[in-house]
Amino acid sequence: MLFNTYEPWKFAFSAESSNLDEIDLDVEFDKSNVWGIIGVPFDSTCSYHHGSRYGPTIIREASFGFEQYNVAFDKILDARFYDFGDLNIVHGNCKKTSDLLKESVNELIDSKIKPIIIGGEHSVSIGPIKALAERSDSKDLSDITIIHLDAHRDIIDEYMGEKDSHATIMHRVYDLNPKQLIQIGIRSFSDEEKLFVEDKDNILTFLAKDLNSAGEENNAYYELIETLSNIEGKVYVSIDMDVIDPVYAPSVGNPTFGGLSPDDVEIIFETLYNSSIEDKIDVLGFDIVEVASNELGDSTAILAAKFVHDFLTLFA
Numbered sequence: 001m002l003f004n005t006y007e008p009w010k011f012a013f014s015a016e017s018s019n020l021d022e023i024d025l026d027v028e029f030d031k032s033n034v035w036g037i038i039g040v041p042f043d044s045t046c047s048y049h050h051g052s053r054y055g056p057t058i059i060r061e062a063s064f065g066f067e068q069y070n071v072a073f074d075k076i077l078d079a080r081f082y083d084f085g086d087l088n089i090v091h092g093n094c095k096k097t098s099d100l101l102k103e104s105v106n107e108l109i110d111s112k113i114k115p116i117i118i119g120g121e122h123s124v125s126i127g128p129i130k131a132l133a134e135r136s137d138s139k140d141l142s143d144i145t146i147i148h149l150d151a152h153r154d155i156i157d158e159y160m161g162e163k164d165s166h167a168t169i170m171h172r173v174y175d176l177n178p179k180q181l182i183q184i185g186i187r188s189f190s191d192e193e194k195l196f197v198e199d200k201d202n203i204l205t206f207l208a209k210d211l212n213s214a215g216e217e218n219n220a221y222y223e224l225i226e227t228l229s230n231i232e233g234k235v236y237v238s239i240d241m242d243v244i245d246p247v248y249a250p251s252v253g254n255p256t257f258g259g260l261s262p263d264d265v266e267i268i269f270e271t272l273y274n275s276s277i278e279d280k281i282d283v284l285g286f287d288i289v290e291v292a293s294n295e296l297g298d299s300t301a302i303l304a305a306k307f308v309h310d311f312l313t314l315f316a
């Protein structure tokens with residue numbers, strides 16, 4: 001393990017031990033979903049509001065404001081999960097950092113632990129996604145659906161001449177041939193990105209403006225729930241916190257107005273949960289990225305901690 005803390009500050013309600021050598025999952029308990037949190041304090045390709053390197057610290061801090069009982073789902077977060085602290089990242093080097101993360105995620109999966117990644121900027125998502133791709137029979141993502149919540153498509157091939165960046169992450173994911181890429185809450189993208197997705201049958205888009213429109217004639221929200229309900233097989237979920245409107249979540253790398261509300265994300269989680277308890281889908285991994293703040297009590301960090309809490313309540 002490549003972590004920079006021996007005794008990491010852990011997410012609230014996580015297990016006391018986070019030493020992989022001491023965790024014997026076969027003996028300790030018999031569960032299909034055991035989750036492990038890795039923080040990735042990396043923000044070197046950030047183009048606007050810096051500070052997502054503090055995301056893991058500030059989100060963990062915010063997690064201590066919650067109760068174990070989750071009112072939204074009438075469920076208690078009583079499952080065992082682990083927090084392994086922060087990855088020892090390489091500042092200024094996106095490629096090396098994501099390779100190190102991939103290595104650590106592989107160690108978790110070897111121990112039958114599923115990854116929850118707390119960023120850091122969005123480029124960190126490629127680490128766990130590549131690990132999952134390389135472990136599949138096809139060596140790519142052809143049997144994995146990527147659910148991507150974001151204000152931005154992040155699907156340009158190069159940003160300022162760089163292939164590896166927070167702005168190109170979904171192009172790098174697309175290079176790995178996903179079964180389906182479902183982009184939700186989108187409200188900002190370039191001509192190049194518009195053209196790129198136009199002829200791709202396996203990229204589905206749910207624009208924020210359609211999801212937010214009221215009126216009976218607008219059924220984008222219904223279509224989203226139906227699309228998510230129809231997913232089968234392996235799933236990975238990536239949340240850029242800027243998917244949420246800056247009214248709720250202003251402390252992100254690239255704030256963009258016209259976003260989703262916190263309730264929308266909980267409805268998306270619940271829809272996926274309903275499929276998971278029917279064994280229709282298997283959620284393999286989750287990341288939450290782009291919280292850029294170092295202030296105690298930051299509302300974006302509190303909301304991100306809430307989403308991690310929600311995710312663990314439902315999927316652990």
Ligand SMILES: [Mn+2]
Nearest residue numbers: 151152240242
């Ligand atoms: Mn974004």
